[in-house]
Amino acid sequence: EPEVTQTPSHQVTQMGQEVILRCVPISNHLYFYWYRQILGQKVEFLVSFYNNEISEKSEIFDDQFSVERPDGSNFTLKIRSTKLEDSAMYFCASSEGLVTYEQYFGPGTRLTVT
């Protein structure tokens, strides 16, 4: 069964450093998403991406965040200058169609900023 994959599973970085989280969505999916979940809190939408551009982003997704699909398979989330409060689990998801379609989630990357 096809699945969304994410690397690394755990990333530790120092405050102020840049990190890139990587995702490989399911191959025939057209819509891609990033979410984050701070430990013990709810899942929060960050951004959606379709047709090589951002479709929508939340208030959390400020100028220090960016997304890219550098080739036909990878979908990345970059955090330019990490803060302590960026520590969270970051989930990538993909779907065949718009929001009424099931979003398939990857296993997540746990980001720890020290």
Add this chain to the structure above:
Amino acid sequence: RKEVEQDPGPFNVPEGATVAFNCTYSNSASQSFFWYRQDCRKEPKLLMSVYSSGNEDGRFTAQLNRASQYISLLIRDSKLSDSATYLCVVNIGRRSSNYQLIWGAGTKLIIKP
């Protein structure tokens, strides 16, 4: 009012019991509704989409009341493997915001043998 509000939990129930989860949402324009399940430190997984007419999948029944902006999930004959956090998810409902899902905080379910 929170955009998506769920019972705070946790629910501790014996195996075989029936469990009901409740969820309310604030945006009357929301069109898509889902129940996800999340195991500890794992990714969310779709359990059911919720349709206006209500829908059932084995031991699971989901219902939607648009007038009351209320969604429910019923689990019958609960199993130990049902232990997880159940997340109510709603699309934001603004015309320009079809892509964005709003997540409830989740209700943790613990099934006891």
